[in-house]
Amino acid sequence: MLFPRLTHPRAYVGAAALLTLLVAPLLINSPFVFHLAVQVCIFGALATAWNIVGGYAGQLSLGHAVFYAIGSYVATMLVIHFGLSPWIGMFGGAAVAVVASLVIAYPTLRLRGPFFALATIAFLEVCRLLVAHFEDVTGGSAGLNVPLNIGLKWMIFREKWAYLAIAFGFLAITLWFSWIIRYSRFGFYLIAVREREDAARAVGVNAVNVKIAAAVISAALTSILGSFHAMYLTFLEPSAAFSLELSIQIAMFALIGGLGTVAGPLLGTILVLPAAELSRGWLSALGNGTHGFVYGVVLVLVVLFFPRGLVGHLGGRALALIDRLPGARGVSPQVPRARAVAVPAERAMQGKPLLVAEGLRKRFGGLLATDNVSLTLHQGEILGVIGPNGAGKTTVFNQLSGFIAPDSGTVKVRQANGEWVHPTSPEAFAQNGVGRTFQIVQPFSGLSVRENIMLGAFMRTKNAEEAAAIAREVAELTDLTSLLEHEARGLTVGGMKRLEVARALATGPKVLLLDEVLAGLNPTDVTRAIEMIRKIRDSGVSVLMIEHLMQATLALSDRIIVINAGKLLREGRPADVVNDPAVIEAYLGKGYLDAQAA
Template sequence: MFPNLLHPRGYMGALALFALLAVPFALQSPFAFHLAVLVCVFGALATAWNIVGGFAGQLSLGHAVFYGIGSYAATLLVINFGITPWLGMFAGAVISAMAAIVIAYPTLRLRGPFFALATIAFLEVCRLLTVHEESWTGGSAGLNVPLNIGLQWMVFREKWAYLLIAFGFLLVTLWAAWLIRRSRFGFYLIAVREREDAARAVGVNAVKVKIGAAVISAVLTSLIGSFHAMYLTFIDPSAAFSLELSVQIAMFALIGGLGSVAGPLAGTVLVLPIAELARGWLSSFGSGTHGFVYGVVLVLVVLFIPRGLVGHLGGFVLRFIDRLPGARTPPPAPAKSIAPADALPLGTPLLVAEHLKKRFGGLVATDDVSLTLHAGEILGVIGPNGAGKTTVFNQLSGFIRPNEGIVKIRLADGTWAEPRTPDAFAKDGVGRTFQIAQPFAGLSVLENIMLGAFMHTGVRVEAESIARDVAQMTDLTSLLDTEARSLTVGGMKRLEVARALATRPRALLLDEVMAGLNPADIARAINMVRRIRDSGVAVLMIEHMMQATMALSDRIIVINAGRMLKEGKPSDVVNDPEVIQAYLGKGYLDAQAA
């Protein structure tokens, strides 16, 4: 639950954080205290934004709406009801959470710039509503916070008191971000950010996790907004619901390193003091200087360190810290088994497709296809290019809904389920790979496999243990600490299999796992598939490598023009005249006869 302060990473991080307190107390300057308060506030805001913008990859440019809700909620409760902001901030947080759900549910289904524009629109609507409801919000003139001095009202004469509270909010926000990043929820957010389809294939409900991230981020932003209103002692719509504020906190996260825990704070510490000092030194001649500083730093970062400070320098820092005494931790013990605990007896019908039909406009891609995968077998699906194999495959894993027919899978208790979505298929015991490998490039090989393991456990140590055992079966043990983007094609294909296998499926669907591999990798892949079958997992594979398909498959199904052409043992199928004609054309048979 909490970072290990006895580990070098823990105590070095704590020392860096408490330097934010030590410097202003050493200088004993009101401006130093003010600057430290701003760093804590904007560092916390950027960290909260990073949960949505960095971890989940959703560019929210209207995030100040939650800051404004928190500011106005706490201030209005103080003015109208005399309620302490310590309670008022939680009222604002509840309102912000509800607003986040209302905003996120329709908008998080959007992608790219459309989501960013939608968040800006919500921000502008809230600003205009605040301006026009003048009777209780003060309109464009704003509101003054009552100057009731004391801890109860969060108003003090000394700057250092504000700094202690701001630092507390920063610690809470960093702890929340650290906890999320190390949890199953955090892994799911990163998976959705990088490859949403691949995330759904390991049981991730993309919409739910993105809404969860939006709610957590909104609550933290609202709490910080309430405190900042008390610190400023004045709020108005143009500042509370400010597009500039949203862009500013997003920029701090981008400069520091999106998706990292320390990145947003690092970006704030780098840029904010320079901008504030420049504005203070230049006084009236420096109007807008802080914006110029932000722009210059942002351009330099994008040009020279596009992954941010932490993305480029974090590895060097961590390698240095990990050389300190006490940094090494033993790996977890291997899991006992990666096979499904509820494996069915051999030969039991496991995955059944009945009369599948799929039309894309006037094209009939699947025309009355029925098949059955039995427990403990390898079923090969072959056919010429454009035959409809991939369409059938996607229907068997929930990525395409058939127009007619059903797909059902037998559960451990013997009942049949008819899942409708990819994540539901995964949870019911169907794992799959993709024809074009889809690794989560920003994660290590170990973390990629852990994403699959998290479907059955929320404990990080247990997920890591399962991942290590899966890596051994898929020949990835020596590559566990390697970034997925650095793997060869063969390594990426095996990683896809490992990630699906870590979900402990009863049926594993392999989509051309040998395509593009060299002979050595093909031999390794054949042995891997056999080990998987021997572990108790049924395999359905689409493959164009005919020698491998014939060597591995217990049965083969041939699909041509969207229809079932032949089903039987490999030796029967390969010599069938209709199959030869489908692959090589009628002219080949005529030539043989001649």
């Protein structure tokens, strides 16, 4: 979706708000108001660019001003030393910023934790020292003066309205980029990684790549904005450009307005920046840094009363009112209906192996968690895996889905053409037809039920409308149709379990791995889940399930495998397995058998 639907009232409201920012200074015709409007546009765009990596992807960049400064300095030095127009120089700055972001992001975003944030701060300080050291090229600590060549080519004007027009254009472009990303497959992937990285990988998302891509896009946009701001200020100084305070200020605007929203960063800027600038002018006699007090007060109030940001708390109500306006309910575009799950045509492979594990061994220190475990799941089969607590079932399950690499042994998956593949990562397993759920449910709680299921469907299509169509079909199969527009965080335990199954089904798997999907459910939800699993098997998806609810496992499974102490203890039909003395002993102990014999 390159543009919001222009006939929707939301488009009119958004356009009116932006045009107000452009027209109001023209009507007032005050130099200070023009300056304030330019600053709002620039910092609103900077906060929006920061929000791509900090809000959508959830990767805190506390040294983000380094990309702003790179754009400023590169464009200015190209003007001074080579006579290049800043319209060209800004793209040179963006290229340097992209390289810098890769240097920071490539190693740090492969790790979880504060490493990316710390690396951006360290890189910011290193760049500041380098700029101060190379005086002949960068001007050193004294800074650089931008040549005052008047004209559009040099981005230098006598009239403030010209600066405002360009700043407004950059703001509109940045918001457009943010809109595209948020409502594209890439945006859904970013939010999924931010919410629950393991669950995102289970639906085929390469978490590292999407985080790096977000960092690169954000750095490039920030650098371009820095290039224009340098032309506007006409002076660069290292301590101001490479400023930790500037980085925190940009992030704070996004936090106040609402992280991960399109309009939030701009709203936060409009709310805070004018108040801070006015207080700087009115209260400057009381001491330097008075505007920082304004930032602090607003931030404390927002954290206390609006922890999800202004848009996060108030946006839903405002959008609901807008959606009631005439024209809000348009005709949905017709898209081809895609099959939600595997098609019955694959029944030709009925009985053939689909998922095969051979000789799986995994040791955690001195504990041998799995010891030479082998199993086979066939087409059209429900295979139950049971065993006492601590037997190693979950470790086996994680090896079958790529979340744990076995020390020895192999896992292979049959493809539609009959060839076997050996995936090695969760996303590779998902892309080769293996879907899974988690023992502790992992919904993307900030998204709706429909958007959660769409995240699985995006592995099969890039089109959001087609993904929504798949989500509706899967919702029918998993009894979630009436809950599609509800937030995932508001579902019952049974609803969340079904949602996780639906998300895995939307990927179009041949094999579905269910990890205690019946645990914690009331009798009604258990009955509903059993019926759902049978429907899934009948649709052509083979099921491997770990379950402690024995009665349901016996009723559902075609075969049962028993794991005890990391080893395969027994395999066979349900009736044979549950009556095996070795199985009874594993669950109830030898004393129970002795008592029965007595």
